[in-house]
Each structure stands twice: as structure tokens, then as C-alpha cells.
Amino acid sequence: MGILEKEGGSEIGGPGRVRVDGVDCYYVETHALNNAQLTVRPGEVIGLVGPNGSGKTTLIKAISGVLKPQVGIITLDGVDVYQIKPKRLAQQMAVVPQSTDTFFFDFTVEEVVLMGRSPHIKFLGTESTNDYDVTRKALEMTDVAQFADRKIAELSGGERQRVIIARALAQEPKILLLDEATSQLDIGIKIEIFDLVRRLAASGIAVIAAIHDLNLAAQYCDRLLLLNRGEIIADGAVEEVLTQEHIAEAFGVSALVRKHPITNAFSITLLPHHTPGERSSETVHVIPGGGKGAPIIHALVQKGLSVSAGVVNTLDSDYDVAEYYGIECAVEAPFSPISSEVDSRNVQLIQEACIVVLPNICFGPANLKNLEAAALAGDKLVILEETPIESRDFTPGVAQRLYGDLRERCLVFTELATLVEHVESHIG
Amino acid sequence: MKRNATLLVLAGILFASVVIGVAVGPVWIPPQKIAAILTNLVVPTNRTWSEAEAIIVYQIRLPRTFMALLVGAGLAVAGVAMQALFKNPLADPYVLGASSGAGFGAALVISLGLVSAIFVPPAAFAGAVIATFTVYALSMIGPRSSVSLLLLSGIALSTLFSALISYLMFVAGENLHQLVFWLMGGLWASRWEYVEITFPVILIGTIVIYAYARDLNLMLSGEESAQHLGVAVENLKKILLVTVSFVVGVAVAFCGIIGFVGLIVPHVVRTFTGPDHKALIPASALFGGILLIWADIIARSAIPGSEMPVGIITALLGAPFFMYLVWSRRKNIF
Numbered sequence: 001m002g003i004l005e006k007e008g009g010s011e012i013g014g015p016g017r018v019r020v021d022g023v024d025c026y027y028v029e030t031h032a033l034n035n036a037q038l039t040v041r042p043g044e045v046i047g048l049v050g051p052n053g054s055g056k057t058t059l060i061k062a063i064s065g066v067l068k069p070q071v072g073i074i075t076l077d078g079v080d081v082y083q084i085k086p087k088r089l090a091q092q093m094a095v096v097p098q099s100t101d102t103f104f105f106d107f108t109v110e111e112v113v114l115m116g117r118s119p120h121i122k123f124l125g126t127e128s129t130n131d132y133d134v135t136r137k138a139l140e141m142t143d144v145a146q147f148a149d150r151k152i153a154e155l156s157g158g159e160r161q162r163v164i165i166a167r168a169l170a171q172e173p174k175i176l177l178l179d180e181a182t183s184q185l186d187i188g189i190k191i192e193i194f195d196l197v198r199r200l201a202a203s204g205i206a207v208i209a210a211i212h213d214l215n216l217a218a219q220y221c222d223r224l225l226l227l228n229r230g231e232i233i234a235d236g237a238v239e240e241v242l243t244q245e246h247i248a249e250a251f252g253v254s255a256l257v258r259k260h261p262i263t264n265a266f267s268i269t270l271l272p273h274h275t276p277g278e279r280s281s282e283t284v285h286v287i288p289g290g291g292k293g294a295p296i297i298h299a300l301v302q303k304g305l306s307v308s309a310g311v312v313n314t315l316d317s318d319y320d321v322a323e324y325y326g327i328e329c330a331v332e333a334p335f336s337p338i339s340s341e342v343d344s345r346n347v348q349l350i351q352e353a354c355i356v357v358l359p360n361i362c363f364g365p366a367n368l369k370n371l372e373a374a375a376l377a378g379d380k381l382v383i384l385e386e387t388p389i390e391s392r393d394f395t396p397g398v399a400q401r402l403y404g405d406l407r408e409r410c411l412v413f414t415e416l417a418t419l420v421e422h423v424e425s426h427i428g
Numbered sequence: 429m430k431r432n433a434t435l436l437v438l439a440g441i442l443f444a445s446v447v448i449g450v451a452v453g454p455v456w457i458p459p460q461k462i463a464a465i466l467t468n469l470v471v472p473t474n475r476t477w478s479e480a481e482a483i484i485v486y487q488i489r490l491p492r493t494f495m496a497l498l499v500g501a502g503l504a505v506a507g508v509a510m511q512a513l514f515k516n517p518l519a520d521p522y523v524l525g526a527s528s529g530a531g532f533g534a535a536l537v538i539s540l541g542l543v544s545a546i547f548v549p550p551a552a553f554a555g556a557v558i559a560t561f562t563v564y565a566l567s568m569i570g571p572r573s574s575v576s577l578l579l580l581s582g583i584a585l586s587t588l589f590s591a592l593i594s595y596l597m598f599v600a601g602e603n604l605h606q607l608v609f610w611l612m613g614g615l616w617a618s619r620w621e622y623v624e625i626t627f628p629v630i631l632i633g634t635i636v637i638y639a640y641a642r643d644l645n646l647m648l649s650g651e652e653s654a655q656h657l658g659v660a661v662e663n664l665k666k667i668l669l670v671t672v673s674f675v676v677g678v679a680v681a682f683c684g685i686i687g688f689v690g691l692i693v694p695h696v697v698r699t700f701t702g703p704d705h706k707a708l709i710p711a712s713a714l715f716g717g718i719l720l721i722w723a724d725i726i727a728r729s730a731i732p733g734s735e736m737p738v739g740i741i742t743a744l745l746g747a748p749f750f751m752y753l754v755w756s757r758r759k760n761i762f
Contacts, residue, residue, distance in 0.1 A: 061652075064656060066652050066655055086659060090656060095656040097650075107704070111704065112649075116657065119658035124639055167657075
């Protein structure tokens with residue numbers, strides 16, 4: 001909520017400032033939006049996220065002047081949006097809808113984009129050279145200039161949507177509303193369009209986008225509004241809004257939220273419903289590392305088995321999964337060798353378990369103790385070996401020797417599925 | 429450029445059609461003679477024609493041909509406006525109840541014996557406005573109108589007005605003949621006084637609709653999109669529905685119910701002008717004029733010694749075309 005609070009009570013803003021104040025919208029029976037509050041500043045990219053029917057589109061419609069709220073007020077630069085003539089409003093605000101009417105299809109791309117200029121043309125007036133220049137620029141920005149003389153009907157869905165975005169840009173708006181404008185497009189085109197959106201925002205345009213895809217929203221928005229059943233349940237920076245608790249509340253699903261290692265954007269993975277079945281009292285212990293433990297932990301938990309894990313450091317994605325499932329875990333700080341305290345905790349978990357799984361992890365001086373602990377499992381140990389140990393050994397041959405001994409005495413699997421099957425039958 | 433060339437060609441065809449419309453009839457009057465008779469109205473020329481020929485040209489055929497031109501143009505432009513407003517290729521004044529409403533208004537005063545240019549047009553206009561706005565009001569959901577409801581209520585209201593007209597015919601007595609002939613749609617009664625009323629109404633109506641050509645283009649992308657592009661949608665609908673009611677009212681008042689012109693013409697014209705209303709509206713006006721002049725020529729020459737109501741010809745052309753439209757679009761609708 002931080003960003004919103006800073007706004008305080010100040011009324012007057014610069015050009016292109018939208019304010020939504022205590023807005024309620026009803027359809028015949030349903031309460032589509034309840035007490036919505038929002039202030040949008042120039043240059044800001046705001047993502048509206050939430051499940052279907054949560055009120056994203058309703059909010060877009062209300063702001064764009066086509067769905068008058070029953071309660072509350074929406075202002076643009078301090079003036080009620082519903083008191084502004086459509087033409088004047090269209091000079092400042094453009095909307096890209098989800099899809100376009102088919103009656104439109106005989107117009108050429110250029111004609112359609114030129115229509116974006118109509119709010120700027122006087123009644124009975126004609127297009128000026130400036131109008132054509134702006135149109136040309138919009139065509140180029142959205143990379144549809146090469147289709148200028150083609151009919152809309154001849155384009156693919158993605159190209160068509162870019163044309164509609166070009167038309168919105170031709171309006172030279174200060175505020176751009178996107179109502180799931182990219183939800184039907186290929187991922188590559190989505191990225192292109194949102195890259196464009198970022199450039200527009202950099203030039204001072206405020207963008208409000210209803211976005212279905214949480215990862216896309218997390219990657220491109222400065223700020224997110226999470227809606228659920230007509231209520232804005234969270235408003236703020238991406239990391240404030242996309243928490244596991246919020247996602248569970250709005251979507252009713254579990255999610256894994258982490259920073260993506262490459263883009264540093266938040267990445268959300270939705271997980272299947274986690275309903276532990278009849279947990280057996282017998283536990284399977286997984287020795288994780290470098291993300292190799294996660295799929296095994298996930299698979300075993302999904303089978304309804306009781307799982308423990310260790311030793312894992314807190315920066316490892318295996319740790320996230322273990323934490324997510326709330327399993328017992330021996331945890332070490334990042335970049336530290338396994339301390340004897342944590343090691344003995346791990347050994348205890350191993351002794352309690354009836355099967356111990358050693359995944360295809362790498363070994364270095366820091367986690368060599370994990371391999372030593374595995375040796376204590378004796379014939380309870382099963383190994384998943386996807387690549388030869390030689391390629392995974394970063395100790396001076398110590399791990400290889402130890403691993404070789406272990407390998408002699410226990411079952412070795414080369415595929416995750418067969419390993420899980422074995423564990424399941426062994427316990428079940 | 430291409431647009432202007434199209435309009436020029438259509439204007440040329442229209443001019444030729446007017447000449448032929450005046451020349452053709454039980455008595456053939458060659459174009460040179462027509463030119464001479466008309467020139468004589470301004471500058472006295474050598475007489476090469478009989479008094480009867482002058483009367484046929486000036487008092488009978490010329491007003492009739494002009495009337496065909498005006499009514500054809502008016503109905504075509506009304507059809508263009510309605511198809512764009514309701515984003516429906518099957519919309520026209522006839523389908524949406526405006527024609528039957530106007531017909532009922534006119535039939536009511538005619539059955540009361542008030543057959544005059546003073547009473548019939550206002551009554552027809554009132555009927556058209558009532559029908560159009562009833563249909564419009566019935567189709568409103570919240571602050572907007574729904575297209576499918578609009579068409580359904582148009583059909584319902586058309587049926588209602590047709591029943592009322594039938595009732596009027598049933599009880600008409602001595603006015604029956606007049607009522608029936610008028611109702612079938614015909615141009616035979618055309619007189620200069622009618623042209624004098626029809627001309628300004630249809631000219632102004634066409635200009636008003638043309639003034640909103642840009643907005644009509646935007647309407648094609650959907651009402652919300654149109655509004656997002658600055659169109660005051662509900663205002664536009666009201667202005668154009670009143671305008672269309674005037675045009676249809678005056679056409680029906682003098683020529684009865686002539687169906688399908690408003691439906692066919694915009695579709696045919698779109699095939700060579702494209703969807704842009706800046707070209708579509710003037711081209712439809714010209715083409716509508718041409719179509720009705722020729723329909724009238726056929727109506728009065730098909731059966732020697734007698735003439736058919738022109739509404740029969742337009743219906744014979746229009747109904748199969750309507751079926752063709754349904755056929756060709758059945759994949760796109762639903």
C-alpha cells in the first residue's frame with residue numbers, strides 16, 4: 001500500500017493524472033467493484049491482476065468512461081471523467097480492448113490507425129499532414145508499417161492487435177488502458193508489446209493494464225493491484241502484492257514466488273493443490289542440493305508421502321520447495337560449509353527415515369558432509385544418477401571415492417519416475 | 429482520386445438514367461426533344477414538339493423521375509446509416525420498423541380521407557419517429573442499446589404496424605383503393621409539389637448523415653471502441669435516428685413503402701467503394717437514385733398499358749438479395 005499512501009490527500013496533479021475514489025460498480029445483480037481506490041501518476045505502469053471476474057475489466061471500463069460507477073468518482077486531472085466530452089477524453093486516454101469487432105475488417109491497416117487521430121480532428125474537418133505523420137510513427141512503433149495497405153481481415157490475430165495498439169498510440173494519449181490486450185497473443189509478441197509499453201511509460205504515458213499472466217505483470221509493472229471479487233486486496237510494488245498469501249487468497253492456489261535469476265523479476269510458479277493424503281508414519285529423506293532435490297520432494301509429497309530433507313542452504317531453490325511444503329529440514333546458511341550441529345540434525349533425520357534418496361547433486365567441500373551422512377543410511381539409500389559422478393565432483397576425488405562405495409551397496413535409478421515408483425511401492 | 433472517379437462515373441450514370449427515365453414510357457420522347465423542351469423553359473427555342481409532349485416531359489415524367497432519384501437516394505443513405513449504427517448488415521429502415529411506422533402514420537390520415545401533401549408527410553414522419561424510438565427504447569440495456577434486441581423489436585414493431593395497416597384497409601371503405609395503391613409503393617402520383625418537399629428533406633438528411641461519416645466509420649469497431657475514440661455514441665444514435673426518420677417519413681408519405689433499397693444499395697456500393705463512409709454515403713445516394721429510377725422504368729413498362737407498383741420490383745430484386753446475404757454470411761454470423 002506504500003505508494004498509494006504517499007499520495008496523501010493532494011487533489012491537483014500534473015497532466016494525465018487519474019484518480020479513482022471510492023468507486024462501486026454494479027451489474028444487474030452482481031457487485032462488480034467495491035470501494036476501489038487508485039491514483040495513477042504519469043509514467044507509471046500499473047498492472048491489474050486477479051482471477052476472472054475479479055473486476056479488472058470493470059475497473060478499466062469505469063476509468064475509460066464507458067461504465068459509470070454507481071458510487072464514487074473517477075477524475076482525470078481533477079475533472080470527473082463522466083463530465084468530459086468523449087472527444088476530449090479520447091484526446092487524453094486510449095483503450096486497447098481484448099478483441100476487435102469483425103465488422104471492421106474491410107478497412108486497411110493505415111485507415112484503422114488513422115482513426116486514432118479522429119479525436120484530434122474537428123467536426124467536418126479533414127486529416128492534416130501532422131495526422132498522417134503521427135499515424136506513420138504509430139505504425140512504425142508497433143512494427144506494422146509493412147502492412148499499411150493490407151486489410152485488417154488479412155492479418156493474424158497478433159498483427160491485428162498490434163494495429164489496434166497503433167491506433168491507440170495515434171491518439172497520442174497521456175493514459176493508455178490495456179484490457180488484457182495481449183492475452184490472446186504469442187509469448188514473443190506479448191514481450192514485444194510490453195517492451196513497447198515500457199518505452200511509452202518512459203516517455204511519460206501512464207499505463208493501466210489488466211494482465212492475466214502474473215509473470216508478465218511482475219516483469220513489466222511498476223506497481224500491481226490485485227483484485228478479487230471486486231475488491232482491491234493488495235496495491236503496491238510487485239513484491240508486496242505477489243506474495244504466496246495474496247495469491248492463495250485471490251486464486252485459491254498455491255504458488256512459489258521467487259526472484260528470477262536472470263531477469264531479477266519475480267517469477268511465480270503455480271503449484272497443484274497440495275492435499276496431503278494419508279501420510280504414512282514412515283518418512284523419506286531427500287538429500288538436496290542445487291535444485292536437484294526439488295522435483296523429488298515435489299513428486300514424493302504429491303504421492304502423499306512424508307518427506308524430510310537436508311542439508312540445504314537457504315539460497316537453494318530446493319529450500320524454497322521444502323519450505324513451501326513445510327517439511328522437516330536441516331538448514332544451513334548460504335555459502336557456508338555444513339556445520340557439525342546441522343550435520344547431526346541431518347543424520348538424525350536420516351536415521352529416522354525408512355528410505356534416503358540421493359539425487360543427482362554435485363559435491364564440493366561445502367556439502368561433502370551430505371555424502372558422508374548418506375553413507376550412514378546403509379541399505380536404506382537409493383540413488384538417482386542422471387550424469388556420471390566424475391562430472392559432478394568438485395572435490396579432489398574424495399566424493400568420487402565415497403560415492404563409488406555407496407553405489408556398490410544400494411539401488412541406482414536413472415530416471416526420476418522409476419525411483420519415485422520404487423519408493424512408493426516400498427513404503428505403500 | 430479513385431473515390432472521386434467512382435462518384436463521377438455514378439453521377440454520369442445517374443444523369444443518363446434520368447434522361448432515359450424521362451424518355452421511356454407509352455410515348456417515346458427522344459432525348460433531343462427533352463433537351464429542347466427543357467431549354468425552352470429558360471430560353472424560348474424553336475418548337476419541335478407537341479404541347480402533349482411538353483406536358484408529359486415536364487408535368488409527368490420529370491417530377492416522377494426526380495422523385496425516384498430522391499427517394500432512392502434517401503432510402504439508400506438511411507440504410508447506410510442504420511447498418512453502421514447497428515453494426516448489422518441486415519439493418520435497413522424497412523427491417524427496423526421505420527418504414528412500417530411511417531406507413532401506419534400515412535395510412536391513418538389517408539383512411540380518414542386526408543389525402544394531401546399537408547397531412548401525409550407529417551403523419552408519416554411521426555409514425556417513423558415513434559416506431560424508431562420505440563424500437564430503440566426496447567433495445568436499451570442500461571445506458572446502451574443491444575443490437576440483437578433492436579432487430580427483434582424492429583421485427584415485432586413492423587408486424588404490429590403491418591397488422592394495423594391491414595386493419596385500416598379492412599375498414600377503409602371508399603378510401604381502400606387509394607390506400608392499397610399507395611401502400612404497394614408507387615411513383616405514379618409524383619408531382620412538383622411533392623418534389624419541392626422531398627428534395628430539401630432528403631438533401632439535408634444526406635448532408636447530416638455525411639457529416640457524421642467519420643463517426644460511422646468508428647462505430648464499425650464497436651460502440652465502446654467508438655466511444656474510446658471520441659464518439660458520443662448515444663447522441664450520435666439519436667441524431668441519426670431522427671434524421672433517418674425524417675428521410676424515411678417523407679419517402680413513405682409520397683411513395684408508399686418501398687422496401688429493400690436501403691438494404692441492397694449499401695452492400696453493392698461497398699463492394700466498389702470499400703467500407704469508408706466518406707465514399708460510401710455519396711456513392712450510395714447516387715446508386716440508390718439510379719436503382720429506383722430503373723425500378724420505376726421497369727414498373728411502368730413491363731406490362732404495356734398498365735403499371736405495377738415499384739415496390740414489387742424492389743422486393744423482387746431485394747428479397748433474393750437478402751437471401752443471398754444470409755447465405756454468404758452464414759459462416760460469419762454466430
